[in-house]
Amino acid sequence: MNHETLARGVPRTAPGAVVVLTLTGRVTVGPAEGRAICFGRNRPEVDVCVGETDLRVSRRHGALTRRDGYWWVDNTGRLPIRLPGTRWLFRDEDPIPLPVGYTPLFIRGSRDREHLLELYVAGEDGGQPAVQHGAPTQPPRRWRLTEEERLLLVVLGQRYLLHEASPQPISRQQAAEVLAELRPDANWSVKRVEHMVHDVRARLSAQGVYGLRRDEVGEPVGNALNENLLRELVLSTTLVPPDLALLDPLP
Known part of the structure; x- marks a missing residue:
């Protein structure tokens, strides 16, 4: 019906x-x-x-x-x-x-x-937007990440890239441990993970991505900020499944 x-x-x-x-x-x-x-x-x-x-x-x-x-x-x-x-x-x-x-x-x-x-x-034409059957497809807006930011976010969001049901970010402690295995000379720590993820959230929030600030999600915040960040990165194809190759050096 x-x-x-x-x-x-x-x-x-x-x-x-x-x-x-x-x-x-x-x-x-x-x-x-x-x-x-x-x-x-x-x-x-x-x-x-x-x-x-x-x-x-x-x-x-x-x-x-x-x-x-x-x-x-x-x-x-x-x-x-x-x-x-x-x-x-x-x-x-x-x-x-x-x-x-x-x-x-x-x-x-x-x-x-x-x-x-x-x-x-209603828009200026008073009805539906004009159809654009033959117009070029607009690519998604991909976000610029440094090499270290990409590695960190792939580690943090690997469950999203693996298409798990109801994925969640891994913990900051787990992320720091994995990163220390991958790059033992880079001085990874829980604090460094926190600061780098915070910097990426702040940068995307300033460019209009919603749900990356505490006042936008309400209390209790829980894991919502990082969940919203990773969903944005995956949906915008900033992070894609082939990025999991960055984890290949792990035993």
């Missing part, structure tokens, strides 16, 4: 307009400055109803507001809103601007349910 979705685009509408779709309805709102759309569980008091049978969803869970040429999403509910790219928006955090095109939002409900709120911001 095919369900309606905004993922395939929207009919032509005013440039900058936003279309909002849930299981219970759909609204389209023009791009006038100051326009607002409220969403949540309480159907009589919101513009878009989402999760109306789930008491984990707040009665007024969030809002979209048109300001400074963008639509901004704001969380006013008790539970966070999940955006693409493993990004979370919590209550009382600064609103996030929506890009042109399709954005799905997910509200976590009871018993691991997730309630979908689909958004589509």
Whole structure:
């Protein structure tokens, strides 16, 4: 059975307009400055109803507001809103601007349910972006690493490159021990591993990679910062499985 979705685009509408779709309805709102759309569980008091049978969803869970040429999403509910790219928006955090095109939002409900709120911001053509069947494919943005950084990150993230299910970085202590075997003259230590990984995270964060700072992932941080770093490096093909050859000298 095919369900309606905004993922395939929207009919032509005013440039900058936003279309909002849930299981219970759909609204389209023009791009006038100051326009607002409220969403949540309480159907009589919101513009878009989402999760109306789930008491984990707040009665007024969030809002979209048109300001400074963008639509901004704001969380006013008790539970966070999940955006693409493993990004979370919590209550009382600064609103996030929506890009042109399709954005799905997910509200976590009871018993691991997730309630979908689909958004589509119309571009200058008032609808779908232009198709580009014959245009050259844009390569992923690969990040520049020094030789030592690459070796360290391959050691730390070898489980990702081996395509293990639910991979995790190895511990800093393990990484330091492996590196000491590979390069016994390089004075590897746990502290050196920590500092070098921190420097790579800071460099990528400054260039726009999300999820590499403590304030972006929330407490407890655990291993989240290094997990996000390694996923970015693998997904951008900065690190690839053939890099595991750097570990070949190990017995």
